[in-house]
Amino acid sequence: MxxxxxxxxxxxxxxxxxxxxxxxxxxxxxxxxxxxxxxxxxxxxxxxxxxxxxxxxxxxxxxxxxxxxxxxxxxxxxxxxxxxxxxxxxxxxxxxxxxxxxxxxxxxxxxxxxxxxxxxxxxxxxxxxxxxxxxxxxxxxxxxxxxxxxxxxxxxxxxxxxxxxxxxxxxxxxxxxxxxxxxxxxxxxxxxxxxxxxxxxxxxxxxxxxxxEELVYNMLPPAAVERIRDGRMVADAYADASVIFIDMVGFTKLAKRVSPGHLVEVLNAFFNHADACAAKHGVEKVKTIGDAYLAIAGGNVTSGNSADSAIAFARDVLAGVAELQAVAGTDVGLRVGIHSGPVVGGVIGATRMAYDYWGETVNMAARLEGTAPVNGIAISESTWLRAKDRAAFGPPHNEMLKGMGETCVYHAGPAPERQTLPEISWVA
Incomplete structure (x- = not known):
């Protein structure tokens, strides 16, 4: 009152x-x-x-x-x-x-x-x-x-x-x-x-x-909100989008060493920084999954060249690693995976609704992240072909990705360390 x-x-x-x-x-x-x-x-x-x-x-x-x-x-x-x-x-x-x-x-x-x-x-x-x-x-x-x-x-x-x-x-x-x-x-x-x-x-x-209304629009795109109000189904297809998957390296060990409050502070610093970079580059935040950040260029938010926007966003996020380490008080890093292609987006369910994306492109971005060097980026061939700025990426090489087979990958950043890919339970 x-x-x-x-x-x-x-x-x-x-x-x-x-x-x-x-x-x-x-x-x-x-x-x-x-x-x-x-x-x-x-x-x-x-x-x-x-x-x-x-x-x-x-x-x-x-x-x-x-x-x-x-x-x-x-x-x-x-x-x-x-x-x-x-x-x-x-x-x-x-x-x-x-x-x-x-x-x-x-x-x-x-x-x-x-x-x-x-x-x-x-x-x-x-x-x-x-x-x-x-x-x-x-x-x-x-x-x-x-x-x-x-x-x-x-x-x-x-x-x-x-x-x-x-x-x-x-x-x-x-x-x-x-x-x-x-x-x-x-x-x-x-x-x-x-x-x-x-x-x-x-x-x-x-x-x-x-x-x-602000909370609703923070969770759902405006166009989706209007359709939900009208009782319509929210289902969209995007023929050319670039999905970005960012994961924190060393998070499991960090969770064992620091207090819950400090852990939340580190995650908050990471996600807030990523949110600011997404707004700057016209990239849409999709959701956070544990210590991972999923975003998309070329979805609900208009993007000229989705591959360039996704790469620029990823580089901006990686530029904040030093500040993230200062907050964590120890060495932490980020890995980024980007893949371009068709995706399906929409809202399902009647409670805790959120606009989500599905499809092979989302799964591929998650797999690529696991091959990226610490504080580096891994992109697929489809993203590399769409990108205008390719100078930072080295020569292509093949990676065996779980559920995807042998895939042509480009890296930017420190040389990747070969490792056994962890199970990613949330990927279909």
Whole structure:
């Protein structure tokens, strides 16, 4: 929930957003009220010649004409783009209307007295209708509404005092005005508090929605999220992608020597560095598997030449090995395997969903990583053929890869050490 202070939100930006939202939502009612007020004034103008003497009818026609014109200008101002940010327009328009209303009431009351009409049920034009509207339209700005009430009282007294001859009538008028003003102030405060509470709740829900959406988009590509929302299956085929598999050398020994907290710190340093490099080179992080990092160029993230992007990404990650060793406090290294070809991507399952990639290209990249020199890169022939920058890679040689047979491999980095390839249980 947003914190409030002295009836306002503590954050000025939130307070400004609240005022703008509240006034925008009240806008249709402002226009409807203005039109209704013009219709009421027009009805009085039509009835007056039937009940009022010609001289007063002429005076009333001028006052009602001014009131209709003012109300019309007020309604027109609500269509101006700057209206929302200027509550002073409501203040001035309603004050002008209530000023005209006071003079109209004086003339109508005098007419009724001259006609010796009983006054028990006569309210002529009730100014509380304008006060009620001011309480609504100026909700959220209590000081402005209090100022409006004060000026309304001043206009009322300035209009009535010169013609009021009985103290009793004046006292009753003041009591009537005061009681009405207190009720209008209560309405103003009630609308303000309820609006603030609803807005704060909406802000909290929106912030939570944004956080959840950010988490979803962090796990899934935007296009996949839209399809999942529509209830569609997420399955894609990419004809030319480059899969990058990076593994940490010596992780098993390191896990036996350091505390769990330190181990997580080392992994965090590795993965955060790889994430930054992926964002820099337009490479998509797929997932982490233990101490391994799987990424792809040419998948959901657009890449010009997937092989070049994958190699540039791998070199950037390897450039951070020294910092990784500093965090680990011992010698650790990385191996990178890259293979280019077709892959299938998509989302499966209903819980803990993630966008994953499958196919021979993914398996080949994992096998190639095992042949790479420590802090070096192993790429397949298909990647080498797609790459423009081949100078760093030595001559091709054949490697026997488990499940793949004899494969042409190119290395960059220190000379590879022959070793028995470990079982990789996660590869199909």
């Amino acid at each position: 947003q914190v409030m202070s002295h009836g306002q939100f503590a954050d000025p930006a939130v307070e400004a957003r609240f005022q703008e939202t509240a006034r925008t939502l009240r806008l249709p009612f402002v226009r409807i009220y203005g039109v209704l007020f013009m219709l009421v004034a027009l009805a009085y103008t039509i009835v007056n010649p039937l009940l009022v003497n010609p001289v007063d009818t002429a005076k009333l026609a001028v006052l009602f004409g001014a009131m209709i014109a003012l109300a019309g200008a007020y309604i027109a101002s609500t269509f101006w783009s700057g209206y929302i940010a200027r509550p002073g327009l409501d203040f001035a328009a309603l004050l002008g209307i209530v000023f005209l209303l006071g003079h109209i009431n004086l003339i109508l009351f005098d007419e009724l007295i001259d006609m010796q009409e009983e006054m028990h049920a006569v309210g002529v034009m009730n100014r509380l209708g304008v006060s009620a509207f001011a309480a609504v339209v100026l909700a959220g700005r209590p000081r402005l509404f209090l100022l409006w009430l004060g000026l309304d009282l001043f206009v009322f007294l300035a209009t009535v005092l010169p013609v009021q001859s009985h103290d009793a009538g004046m006292w009753y008028a003041l009591l009537s005005y005061s009681s009405g003003a207190v009720i209008m102030l209560a309405i103003n405060v009630a609308i303000d508090r309820s609006s603030c509470g609803a807005f704060a709740l909406a802000e909290a829900l929106e912030a939570e929605r944004r956080k959840n």
